[in-house]
Amino acid sequence: MMVKQQAEKGMTNEGVAVQVCGLIKTYPSTYTLGCSCVCCCCCLKVKRTAPYHAVKGLWLNLAKGQLFCLLGPNGAGKTTTISCLTGITPITGGDALVYGHSVASSVGMAKIRRLIGVCPQFDILWDALTGQEHLELFANIKGLPPSEIKSVAAKSLSEGKLKTATNVRVGNYSGGMKRHLSVAIALIGDPRLVFLDEPTTGMDPITRRHVWDIIEDAKKGRAIVLTTHSMEEADILGDRIAIMAKGKLRCIGTSIHLKSRFGAGYVCNINFSTTNGEPQTEPVKFFFYNHLDLKPTEESKTFLTFIIPHNKEPLLARFFAELQEREYEFGISDIQMGLTTLEEVFLNIAKQAELESSSAAQENLVVLHLTSGTSIQVSMGVRFVGIPGTESAEHPKGLMVEVFWKTDDAGTLCISHHSPEAPIPPNVELIKNESLIGDMPVGFTIDPNQILNANGR
Ligand SMILES: Nc1ncnc2c1ncn2[C@@H]1O[C@H](COP(=O)(O)OP(=O)(O)OP(=O)(O)O)[C@@H](O)[C@H]1O
The missing domain is CATH 3.40.50.300 (P-loop containing nucleotide triphosphate hydrolases)
Known part of the structure; x- marks a missing residue:
């Protein structure tokens, strides 16, 4: 916004090489010949694609x-x-000044x-x-x-x-x-x-x-x-x-700014020493669960990894002071803390953008193969998804899974894995649009805040 205000006031800054001012690029419609029948001789039609808005008003200074x-x-x-x-x-619209030239x-x-x-x-x-x-x-x-x-x-x-x-x-x-x-x-x-x-x-x-x-x-x-x-x-x-x-x-x-603003929080790695007998991973897991309500995201016999969300920050000073005091008792050899990665920031942003556009138009669906054997379609980037047809007396709201995403080498968002199927908490409000695209049901997107609040996360 600051860049926009500066540009609108005609302000120039000596340190700026490029000023991008509301840059827009729309690729025009294209025309292709096509038909839907097998013979291809009687009904060739000219199809017109919609214009494509590739850049939608970019403001920035380099x-x-x-x-x-x-x-x-x-x-x-x-x-x-x-x-x-x-x-x-x-x-198509806006402008960009490169060393003052438009x-x-x-x-x-x-x-x-x-x-x-x-x-x-x-x-x-x-x-x-x-x-x-x-x-x-x-x-x-x-x-x-x-x-x-x-x-x-x-x-x-x-x-x-x-x-x-x-x-x-x-x-x-x-x-x-x-x-x-x-x-x-x-x-x-x-x-x-x-x-x-x-x-x-x-x-x-x-x-x-x-x-x-x-x-x-x-x-x-x-x-x-x-x-x-x-x-x-x-x-x-x-x-x-x-x-x-x-x-x-x-x-x-900057990288640090993006990680602290858009990342999930901190990554905490705990390594255990094996010299004084069996590492005490279970008591440490209990200690994290008891104090911070967190479970490890990765674990082995000699290390544990926890993602600590930003909202736990006020508890951390006391928590780590106590953990350090008990290091010897738990057999901890070292504790490392760092911000979550840029990759995670990227995934969060990419998922959010996909979700926005797929909820605007019912598109961008990908197939999720559940470990239970069935397959459903889910919106690209969705985090919690309800599984249609799983409502029962025991689980009146049905079952859901948490979907984890990754990008492939070419930068395309794709499903990494999903959590085990779990009951949808009773106090979660569901907006169910029962639908079937092709012959595969479409999972319903659940607002992540509702799940996190329901689980006290
Ligand atoms: N000449 C064109 N006519 C119509 N659409 C186009 C044209 N060139 C690019 N696009 C579309 O504009 C969008 C943006 O493409 P662009 O190549 O800028 O993406 P990108 O961020 O560089 O992606 P990648 O990481 O794959 O290189 C894409 O959906 C692409 O299909």
């Missing part, structure tokens, strides 16, 4: 000398945002092109050219003085995995080497703003660390916009992180 990391599940609108800022696709005007865009370097999501390289030839070509395009081109190209190839491949044709590069070369191309000519769209996809861990060092060094004196599906990469490189979903910015801040 600072000079900082790396801004844009996260979001597949289809969030990250690449579209980059395409709008780099002039690859025309914007992306909405062709004059502005011509100036912006001289200031930016881009590593696109998919490599645009020529198999017949070598790494050195690519860099010389792009150094030429960026307008570097001819006398400097060879040395600049050689310098950016002088380190890491590309060194040995300088004169090898790119057709023989691995996928990771091609991404490495695309990053080098984005940085050539000292651009003041660099866009890196999933730059380390397909890289082995050693090359990835090397490219992280290159990116970290490149922050000085320029702004970098990076998109990634790796939370580790975002945590390590991002000075500020934003999460987009369904075309909208959902949250923005």
Whole structure:
């Protein structure tokens, strides 16, 4: 909101490289030929798809000398945002100023092109050219003085995995080497703003660390916009992180800010020593349950993990003082506390966005295979879901499960596992829309606050 107010008052800030002011991108309708019959000769129809709102009014400032990391599940609108800022696709509404030049005007865009370097999501390289030839070509395009081109190209190839491949044709590069070369191309000519769209996809861990060092060094004196599906990469490189979903910015801040504001709380790991006999995990579990009403999220013979929600904060000082006093009695070797992970923040935001859109339109359903053997459809991102047809005299409200989500390597939200089936607490209000899509029932979404309140969590 502050960004919007500043922009509306025409305020400019010296430290800002890019000012995005209500950016909108809507892809127009497309027309396809199709029919629903088998013969295909009599009823070919032109089908019109609805316009797609990929970016729905984005407001943000990107600072000079900082790396801004844009996260979001597949289809969030990250690449579209980059395409709008780099002039690859025309914007539909709003504007963005790159070092004061507007992306909405062709004059502005011509100036912006001289200031930016881009590593696109998919490599645009020529198999017949070598790494050195690519860099010389792009150094030429960026307008570097001819006398400097060879040395600049050689310098950016002088380190890491590309060194040995300088004169090898790119057709023989691995996928990771091609991404490495695309990053080098984005940085050539000292651009003041660099866009890196999933730059380390397909890289082995050693090359990835090397490219992280290159990116970290490149922050000085320029702004970098990076998109990634790796939370580790975002945590390590991002000075500020934003999460987009369904075309909208959902949250923005430093990694620590996002974890404390949007994470579930703290992760507490307790390790037990095995030198003085059997570890006392059961008394410690009881101690946590008794004082904080928490059960472990992970456990083994020698460690326990608890997620401590923020609302328990007032109890923690006394709780940990007492736990430390009894460390020896419980056989605890060490206690570690940390904020929950960025991945968890990401999942929370992605789930929330999916839930909003699937409750707006009855879509985005995925199949949940219950361990009891039946399958139901559930809204993407739902946490507690009631199982249709499970009402009985013993459980008048029926049964429910808690669904746990994860993202796959490509950033798509998918079901990880679910809790055992449990009775829906009697005081929970249910809004049941009995429905069947295809021949599979649709589970009803239960407000998580009601369950947490009912369980005293
Ligand atoms: N040319 C186009 N015409 C119509 N729709 C498009 C076009 N390009 C992208 N889209 C749609 O816009 C949405 C946003 O796509 P975009 O590529 O920006 O997402 P993203 O956040 O970069 O996802 P990913 O992580 O998969 O790269 C998607 O639903 C996509 O299908």
